[in-house]
Amino acid sequence: MGDKVRESILNRVKEAKYFALILDCTPDLSRKEQLSVIFRYVHEKSDKTVEICESFVDFVEITDTTGKGLSETVFKALENYGLDIQNCRGQGYDNGANMKGKHSGLQKRIIEQNKRAFFVPCGCHSLNLVVSDAAKSSVPTVTLFGTIQRLYTLFSSSTKRWSLFLESLSRSEESCTGIPLTLKELCITRWEARIDSLKAVRYQIVEVRQALWDLYDDPSFEDDVRSEANSLATMLEDYGFLISLITWYDVLFQINLASKMLQSKVINFPQVVDALKSISDFLVDFRENGFVSSLVKAKELAEELKVEVKFKAPRLRRRKKHFDYEVERRDENEPLTDPQEKFKVEFFLPLVDTAYSAVEERFEQLNAKTSKFEFLFNLDKLPDRQILLIKCQQLEELMSDGADQSDIRGAELCDELVSIQKLLPKEG
Known part of the structure; x- marks a missing residue:
């Protein structure tokens, strides 16, 4: 068969x-x-x-x-x-x-x-690689996703622990849909789907921490399980962790929107480019304003958790000077002493810059193809005949085998496009 x-x-x-x-x-x-x-x-x-x-x-x-x-x-x-x-x-x-x-x-x-x-590279896979590159950009990022996975593993490895977790959520005000958000395992292959893993913690962090405390206080659980619960509860109270959680959720939310568009059956080249440009524009704006926004949202979470809004004091490390001229460059010689600025430099900027450069690199080929074919995707708004003829002749050359054979004749294609435009049904 x-x-x-x-x-x-x-x-x-x-x-x-x-x-x-x-x-x-x-x-x-x-x-x-x-x-x-x-x-x-x-x-x-x-x-x-x-x-x-x-x-x-x-x-x-x-x-x-x-x-x-x-x-x-x-x-x-x-x-x-x-x-x-x-x-x-x-x-x-x-x-x-x-x-x-x-x-x-x-x-x-x-x-x-x-x-x-x-x-033409797979758009969704390219987007996956963008996030994958950014996820390796700093220690706080690795720590964030490692903590999310540890949370899922701790509660999902036992039906008793999972029931305890669900009971803690049921005592909360629940999500805006009226349905508590449960922890999700990190997806290894679909990075943009990790937003589901972060969402439960992002919007229910108080309840998740309470579940960890309940687990820690219950003597019926093994000592190593209780110790892990205590370690994770302490991590959720860290101000740097809260900023990492907020920042990554906002980035993945935007990327997930584009990913859904790229999976549409009817999407075309120009629409793909527009979706990618929206990510690029978002990252440019986010680099300028995103850190301040994340600080504000993280402060709100910290107040919900009733924990101190304070970074851990940075460990000062001085780079050994090998040459006399190096003392002239203070930015390379003097360590950052402001914890907030240090966190921005070591976590936020590497994340955004890595994602932005990855977007530009991954879709370079796609943009090149789009420039050749995009005039065919909107027959309602064809350029004037002279420009259209030039584009059709360029397409004829592109579709040539390098000798005298080509899939199309540019002049004929131009005439056909102008003629068929009048026959197409008008939108609306």
Whole structure:
């Protein structure tokens, strides 16, 4: 049955002629690396309407995960499917070095065979990597996520402890929806989903701390469990932890909004770029005003917890001077003594700057593609004919095989776009 389904899908792809490849590698339960193969193509239905389809066709075992090994596997698979790599017009996968590498990655090796197989990185995976990079930017960030995971592990490892936790939440005023928020395990692969893990602590930190105290005060629990509860309760009362919690929740909230947009079935290039620009603009503004905002919100949490609004005194470290001229640079020679400024420099700025640079880097290729195709995504607002003709001719050159063959004729495409614009239904 599987062979028949695969044969049917491949026949559709061959009828469409042009296709895009969507690939991903993942280990199965037996620890064997497998490549999932998905084709994206246009299918004409019996009623003459068309639809864009994405169809899974195979798992292919991988023994060599380098760019060279992956490319050999992909070319062999296409040969087995009876498909010509020259008809490939797109390739999309994650931003791993073996996949996206500019010199020896899979996308580069496919483009060497067919320059019209344009590579577009997976938007959501790119966003994941942005957050993943930022999550390694400082010790307070690592401590924050480690503490959130410790909280989940402590309560979820025992039904008795979980019941105690739920009982503590039931005594609270509950969330704005009337339903208490429970702790969530940190997701290893979907970083933007960690907002769910932070949300329960962000909005119910008083109740979570009370659950830890109840656990600590109950002599029926093991000593190591009670000790862990006491350690975590102390951590929740730390002012630096509260700022980290607030800051990361605000950042992940914004990224999660964009991530949901990127998962839409109908989103196009310009909309993706707009979503990414919203993140970039947010980070720029957040760098200027976010720390002060986080301080205000953290102070409110501290007042709810009835704990002191105060940073831990920083440990002073003087960097050894190797050269006489180094004394002239006070910023490198003198340690920061203001705890608030030190926390901003060591936690807040690395987080925001790392995320911003990662956004710019991860979506560089996507922005380059968008500039070539974006005029096709809004036929209601085509540029004037002269500019449109230039864009169509540039697209003709882009869709050329490097010789005399091109998928389109720029002048004809220009005429067709102008004509079809009059036939399109008006919105609203």
